[in-house]
Amino acid sequence: MPLTVISYLTAALAFLILAILMLILWRDRPGSIWVLGAALASVAWAFFLALVSWLVPDSSVISGSILEVGRNAGWFAVLLSVLAIEGNRGSGNTRALRTWIALTAAFLVAVSIPIALPSWAAEGRWHGLIFLLMAIAGLVLVEQAYRNTPPQRRAGIKLLALGLGAMFAFDLFLFADIALFQAVNSPTLQARGLVNALVVPLIAASVSRRPVHAGVPVVSRKLLFYTASLTGAGVYLLAVGATGYYLRQAGGELGALLQVTLLFGAALVLALVLFSGTFRARLRVYLAKHLFKYRYDYRHEWLRFTATLSHNDPAVPFSERAVQAIGELAESPGGLLWVRQNDGRLALDGALNLESPSHPPMESDAPLVGFLARTGWVVDLEEFRRRPEIYRGLELPAWLLEDARYWAVIPLLGADGLVGFVVLLPPLAPHRIDWEERDLLKTAGRQLAVYVALVHTGEALLEARQFETLHRLSAFLVHDLKNVSAQLSLICSNAARHRDNPEFVDDALRTIANARDRLERTQAQLRNAQPRQPAPRQIIHLPTLLDEVVAASQPGKPTPRLEIREPADVEGDREGLKNVVLHLVRNAQEATPGSGHIGLALYTEDDRAIIVVEDNGSGIDEEFLHQRLFRPFQTTKGNAGMGIGLYEARTQIAGMGGRIDVESEVGRGTRFTIGLPMHRHGT
Numbered sequence: 001m002p003l004t005v006i007s008y009l010t011a012a013l014a015f016l017i018l019a020i021l022m023l024i025l026w027r028d029r030p031g032s033i034w035v036l037g038a039a040l041a042s043v044a045w046a047f048f049l050a051l052v053s054w055l056v057p058d059s060s061v062i063s064g065s066i067l068e069v070g071r072n073a074g075w076f077a078v079l080l081s082v083l084a085i086e087g088n089r090g091s092g093n094t095r096a097l098r099t100w101i102a103l104t105a106a107f108l109v110a111v112s113i114p115i116a117l118p119s120w121a122a123e124g125r126w127h128g129l130i131f132l133l134m135a136i137a138g139l140v141l142v143e144q145a146y147r148n149t150p151p152q153r154r155a156g157i158k159l160l161a162l163g164l165g166a167m168f169a170f171d172l173f174l175f176a177d178i179a180l181f182q183a184v185n186s187p188t189l190q191a192r193g194l195v196n197a198l199v200v201p202l203i204a205a206s207v208s209r210r211p212v213h214a215g216v217p218v219v220s221r222k223l224l225f226y227t228a229s230l231t232g233a234g235v236y237l238l239a240v241g242a243t244g245y246y247l248r249q250a251g252g253e254l255g256a257l258l259q260v261t262l263l264f265g266a267a268l269v270l271a272l273v274l275f276s277g278t279f280r281a282r283l284r285v286y287l288a289k290h291l292f293k294y295r296y297d298y299r300h301e302w303l304r305f306t307a308t309l310s311h312n313d314p315a316v317p318f319s320e321r322a323v324q325a326i327g328e329l330a331e332s333p334g335g336l337l338w339v340r341q342n343d344g345r346l347a348l349d350g351a352l353n354l355e356s357p358s359h360p361p362m363e364s365d366a367p368l369v370g371f372l373a374r375t376g377w378v379v380d381l382e383e384f385r386r387r388p389e390i391y392r393g394l395e396l397p398a399w400l401l402e403d404a405r406y407w408a409v410i411p412l413l414g415a416d417g418l419v420g421f422v423v424l425l426p427p428l429a430p431h432r433i434d435w436e437e438r439d440l441l442k443t444a445g446r447q448l449a450v451y452v453a454l455v456h457t458g459e460a461l462l463e464a465r466q467f468e469t470l471h472r473l474s475a476f477l478v479h480d481l482k483n484v485s486a487q488l489s490l491i492c493s494n495a496a497r498h499r500d501n502p503e504f505v506d507d508a509l510r511t512i513a514n515a516r517d518r519l520e521r522t523q524a525q526l527r528n529a530q531p532r533q534p535a536p537r538q539i540i541h542l543p544t545l546l547d548e549v550v551a552a553s554q555p556g557k558p559t560p561r562l563e564i565r566e567p568a569d570v571e572g573d574r575e576g577l578k579n580v581v582l583h584l585v586r587n588a589q590e591a592t593p594g595s596g597h598i599g600l601a602l603y604t605e606d607d608r609a610i611i612v613v614e615d616n617g618s619g620i621d622e623e624f625l626h627q628r629l630f631r632p633f634q635t636t637k638g639n640a641g642m643g644i645g646l647y648e649a650r651t652q653i654a655g656m657g658g659r660i661d662v663e664s665e666v667g668r669g670t671r672f673t674i675g676l677p678m679h680r681h682g683t
Helices: 003-025 032-055 061-088 094-116 124-147 151-156 158-181 192-209 221-250 252-274 277-291 298-310 318-329 367-375 381-386 398-402 435-498 502-526 542-552 574-591 622-627 645-655
Strands: 335-340 346-352 408-414 417-424 538-541 561-564 569-572 598-605 608-615 659-665 669-677
Touching: 003 032, 003 192, 032 061, 032 192, 061 124, 061 158, 124 158, 151 158, 158 192, 298 318, 298 435, 318 335, 318 346, 318 417, 318 435, 335 435, 346 417, 367 408, 367 417, 381 398, 408 435, 417 435, 435 502, 538 542, 538 574, 542 561, 542 574, 542 598, 542 608, 569 574, 569 669, 574 598, 574 608, 574 645, 574 669, 645 659
Parallel strands: 561 598
Antiparallel strands: 335 346, 335 417, 408 417, 538 569, 598 608, 608 669, 659 669
């Protein structure tokens, strides 16, 4: 039997024993799964060279070119896994790690393509040069892995670095000899198998020395994901290259045309796959399911979750960032955020990757709200549609149950109860929600509840500061009023003595005109802005009140058409309610042209009195309607208004136990609806 055959068979046996050892240890030793892959690749490489040396004694080193690349790639992956493990411990530079992974993968793909082309098969010198470069790359990775490992942990990888360094150093000497002198049958080549067998004990001892990390993933998830992606891309490109060569050789006159078309189409397909979010999501799920005890890298997920919420981009509202942060945990592309309002109802606060839905607010006693507050469960909507009995009689709104776009509901539980909830769209890689994902989403929901509460507290603080500014402004206006009062008092005190003096009369008229102008400016600034003391509650006959509103409406504007469909009485602040309705009517008059119409109607519905104020004026744009209409100091009138009226209107109506809703369309008009509990006489 030729010595070369014995040499490579010895190497194949040694690497096979190493692979069996790694099968036993791979769950307990960090990085052993990568050693297993490299050992199996080395078994195939050594056995193939032994077989070729047996069947073709005069064959050269390039007989196993592709297997040579695969064997080197396996040991490159081992060294990169060492860098990744140290990076996960916090002692490595993750950006440098990503750079090394990208460079190594690109290098392997670059050297694999020419080796796979049969037209290069006779160019042994070029193959020797390529393998020489791979030996240099291996030595560089050995040096990087050892240098980036802290001194206190180098004992664990010392033998591994020594063994792989010796192996690549031997290859460097061998392929330099081949590239320079074409020495393809030298004793150095015959001894290569035995040399590789000698490094196996060093590798095995190094792996057995590394401490056990029970329950900790032994492979970097990012490293595994990118390695799998790039390896798949490399194999794909090799297959495409071989197919293209075959078409060129066997296609006759159309061979070159078919080859170019195939290469372009294959590159286009590869780009589509690599840039596909669904493909990446499915690959992550597959790798996590088959190679890790736990599905998530919690450190990475929590850092990403926090970074998304903390990212301050004025172009992206907080509501969208909140949905994105919790959606990324489940690979969901978007969803809805519902938040509790000051009146206790839960309203839609924002949407991500959905057209603005018009779902109605939920009352505080709605079944879904009560269920989430009581149990804190994550509701799997697909599971609910199949087996609703699991959720103990839960009733879902029709819009949520019937729309197949909605996938899960995550409660946002804070210290004071349910802050809101998030409705997620289906993930890019469809899957069922398991216990681990439920726990992660519940925990993220609690964290998100804190952020939501902080954001709304900040908005309330901003409103308080704006009110403080208003109060300071009021102090200056009160000073002006005192001056006006002093001027008028002076006229009154001198009128008895100088009433017959024409100059006094002229001066008095000028003073009164000036006082009128100042009072009108003051009234315009303070209208509906002065705080009022709570008025005593009384029975209010609404038809009479609405008659007074029509009589007090602005002259010269469209007069409201009053329609009393059903009379009703309510209980509360009569003057406050009159001011609210009058404010809505005056707003409608200002927004409606002279040829337009304004309607004022009263009717009853169940136990509530309904007052409707509608017009066909300019309307309100959608963004202002949903985001700013009822917030203080937000107005569509420019400098003509202070944006206080509607804010106080909603506060007044809420204080009487009612609510105010609005519908509007730009260019079509606006409709305000006030609902108040009716007063039952004799109860």
